[in-house]
Amino acid sequence: MAEAHQAVAFQFTITPEGIDLQLSYQALNQIYLSGVRSWKKRVSRMRNRVIKGVYPASPSSWLIVVIAILATMYMRSDPSMGLITKIKQHLPLSLHVSLSAQGQTMLSALVFSTLLWLSLILALRFCLKLLLSYHQWMFEQHGRISNITKVWVTLLRLLSSRKPLLYSYQTSLPHLPVPAIKDTLSRYLLSVRPLMADPDYKQMTELANHFESNLGNRLQRYLKLKALWATNYVSDWWEEYIYLRSRGPIMVNSNYYGMDFLYVTPTPVQAARAGNTITALLLYRRKVNREELKPSRVPGTVIPLCAAQCERMFNTTRTPGVETDVLQHWQDSEFVAVYNKGRFFRLWVYRAGRLLSPREIEYQIQRILDDPSPPQPGEEKLGALTAGERVPWSHTRKEYFSSGINKRSLDAIERAAFFVTLDDEEQGMRGEDPAGNLDRYAKSLLHGKCYDRWFDKSFSIVIYKNGKSGLNAEHSWADAPTVAHLWEYTLATDAFQLGYTEDGHCKGDVDRSLPLPQRLTWDISSEVQAQVNSSLAVAQALADDVDCHVFPFRDFGKGRIKKLRISPDAFIQIGLQLAYYRDRGGFCLTYEASMTRLFREGRTETVRSCSNESCAFVKALEDGEAAEHCRQLFRQASERHQNLYRMAMTGAGIDRHLFCLYVVSKYLGVESPFLKKVLSEPWRLSTSQTPVQQMELFDLKNHPDYISLGGGFGPVADDGYGVSYIIVGEDMINFHVSSKYSCTDTDSHRFGAQISKALQDIMTVFSADTKTPKVPAQPQAKKLL
Structure with missing residues (x-):
């Protein structure tokens, strides 16, 4: 009860002789030590502000610049090209009186050195921001790295050589770009093509074209204005309208869990x-x-x-x-x-x-x-x-x-x-x-x-x-x-x-x-x-009403998948498409969470995992077509999925842009049939991978039992599934499946069994292939940097 201890740190009573003051030195000592801790934190925060404020330079680099300038002046050379003399002329009159001519020159040199140092920091930070704005590296494959990317890697390593603090890169991260509205609409129409019959798709295309040629460009202009002004044109609206303005329970609907x-x-x-x-x-x-x-x-x-x-x-x-x-x-x-x-x-x-x-x-x-x-x-x-x-x-x-x-x-x-x-x-x-x-x-x-x-x-x-x-x-x-x-x-x-x-x-x-x-x-x-x-x-x-099913998949893991030169995430996502098709007899709009933290204050973007390519593979496999043809379709689906993921990570996603256009339309008080229809589409399959980010903390070789179960979340749609998975080590994938008992069409245990069978069946297709795959699926930059 520290509050009570502090409240009675001293007691006093008023007597005829005056005030009788009784001090509790133990309590006062605790108060003093607590205050010392608070001040240490303040000093630490101030120090960190200075260090990260000058990153990628260091505070000590100021001394190097000063010494270099003074050494040059000592050699009777003027590195400032007359600026030090001008600074000396504009010193306050009081300094002219109190300082000697040599002292005035030294002070002017210090001022010039500091200004030069700050200019160099701004230049370095600008260069770092330009380098971090380059994302072409993500789309290049093994053995085909461009010279531009090689130079970029070298420069980025050079500017990142000094040990950064947690927030050192924040001001150097680029802002999330606003995609061209034409590009977003074309990508959207491509994503819904396998989910719509021809008449429905034709109607959606007409709505999209009308939106682009009329209201869309007007909303886009407002959004670009926000992007110029705000740090991130998505994150504040996403936080407010998707999370904080939700009036329903956050338990199950929003909160998620992590396991031991x-x-x-x-x-x-x-x-x-x-x-x-x-x-x-x-x-x-x-x-x-x-x-x-x-x-x-x-x-x-x-x-x-x-x-x-x-x-x-x-x-x-x-x-x-x-x-x-x-x-x-x-x-x-x-x-x-x-x-x-x-x-x-x-x-x-x-x-x-x-x-x-x-x-x-x-x-x-x-x-x-x-x-x-x-x-x-x-x-x-x-x-x-x-x-x-x-x-x-x-x-x-x-x-x-x-x-x-x-x-x-x-x-x-x-x-x-x-x-x-x-x-x-x-x-x-x-x-x-x-x-x-x-x-x-x-x-x-x-x-x-x-x-x-x-x-x-x-x-x-x-x-x-x-x-x-x-x-x-x-x-x-x-x-x-x-x-x-x-x-x-x-x-x-x-x-x-x-x-x-x-x-x-x-x-x-x-x-x-x-x-x-x-x-x-x-x-x-x-x-x-x-x-x-x-x-x-x-x-x-x-x-x-929540039906939860958690199961470890032990038949194989990322080790065996990567030997096929296939992205483990793409393998699992296509497996989920196959499992859903078998479970429900069709395809659905699928949400996979991707991060946009390459940009300042970035959060997430949607990868629409159900694509024309993944649907083609699923249909071919279910129709019993030749294994070689299925493998070819799978690789096309895998490459398509990876490309969608890269685009989402680099700010070329679909859903956050459309969401922000919808928010602008609400602020303007205008209705868009296209946006209303897009944002009302249910995500019947919502998926997310829990990343393992600190494998160096776990010694799975000597302690193989210390593996994490990951975590999960509730279903997004009343008639859908929520699927979370974590790829642990080389030989295990843990799945978390959720749905609602009230929906007679869903069953978490049944879907979990379908996931296991789908992954096994896909691996069986590739097990029959004795040739070494020649099509790499992993972005090569991960190996370069």
Whole structure:
């Protein structure tokens, strides 16, 4: 109870003799040390601003420029071509009086050197931005690298040679370009051709042509104006209209989950697992604050990705509103919020400016687990407010949580670094039904009991009774790769760096004088309890309708696929097309998430994986055509898919451009039949690959069981599937499939079986090919850089 300690740091009483002042030196010392930590963070932030502000140069390069200028002047040469003399003439009169002629010359030389240094920095940053704007490397193949790309690689390596901070590249990243409207429309029509009958396609073509020649160009002009003014013409509208303005529940519909190791639980002690996990997360936060993390890059290259999403990772909450929610971010937080058995606690993780050891956090967590006090009236299911509709939660929050003890307790949750649930269930692949338990594990992380997670927090950590862990992440502040990077670090640090004692406890010593975790108190009225029950009913109906299926595919992995010189992602995506065709008897609009973080503040773009080429392969395979013909069609489909992915990554996607044109039309108050039809099309197959970004943290050779399950999300369409997959090592692909029980046409387990069979059948087609493939499918730049 650090707040209470600080409040009684000094006491005084008024007596007839005067004021009797009694100081608590221990409490004052803690306040002093906490202040020192705060100032250290401020100084560190200021230092980092200077370092990243001059990148790709360094602060010490200023001294080099000054010495070079002074050395040249010492040799009686004027490197400034008269500018130093002019600066000397314009020095303030007071300096002319107080400084000698030689001193004035030295000062003028320093001013000139500084201006020259700043000019060189701007020139270097401009050059770096130009280099990062070049994306042709992504479309070149092995053995056919152009001379331009070779020179570009050399220059980029040269300018990136100095070790960057996390945000060093931010101002050098290019802005997302606005594609030509004609190109976007032609790509859109090509993407829907295999999904439409001839009359429907003809009608859509006419709508597109009419849109282009009339309203489209007008909307495009406004969009280009925004692109000139804004850092990213998509991201702010995407965050607001796709996420924050959604009035339905964010549980299942928006939030997603990440899982623990598949085969291993580092410790069965719940408090110990919580201690190491919380410590690892806070160490990651320290790296983010100090910008000690290496900037994310395109895998296998030196090309940086935007790191803006890291800024709101911790101390962030989505607060509800009537028309739109708001993301609130605080600069720092010295505590986490903990939920256990219907009670909420504030757990201070710093004392006297020092991060508690994992063993001390375990000790504090165990005190929460051992606390016998029951929940206060209305407290147990309070979290259901964050799981239900947003408007009722907004009204309830404003009316009943804007003052008094309710506001103080709610602030403790919302301002916490993150949220922790100490779950009273056991989860994981265990017991006599490991497959079924994996499915229940996924459902638990996706929605839990609908009231034992705080779905508004940027992310919530779940620690189960048997030591298994996982997370649930809110989607508006960042996309899955950012959270996956955090979770990879957490799992690796927990298992391999922090570790456990032989009896399963955290390592380190315990200061048993630590104050008890602070129990949060509430005054929950009958009106609030009624709204809690109402929100819980909505959330429970949504949760009960979700059909989750998680399964590891072990027949082969990327190792065998890459031997065929085929992109593993293209292989899986075409496999999903085959599986869906067999499951539903046709094709559908397919969403695959791609990132646009090559650009500043970039988020995602859609890869429309269902193409003419992939449909041709599926039909040929199902019609029993010759294997050689099927292989040829597959390679064409694979190359087409990769090209679509590259175009999406380099700003030439379809859907974000059309989305922004639609937003502009709404602001102008004009209707577009074309845009309305495009944006109403359902994504019945929504897919995403969870990237493995830090394989160096995991030693799969010596610890093969420490493989991640990845994570998943709920279905996007009521009659569709959500499919997430993670390619782990060389020999395994983990799949997460979701759908809704209420749709009689979908079944997650049936679709999972179709995915496995589709992948096996495609590999069988290629197993009959004894020739060495000559068509490379991987972008060669990954090998070059």
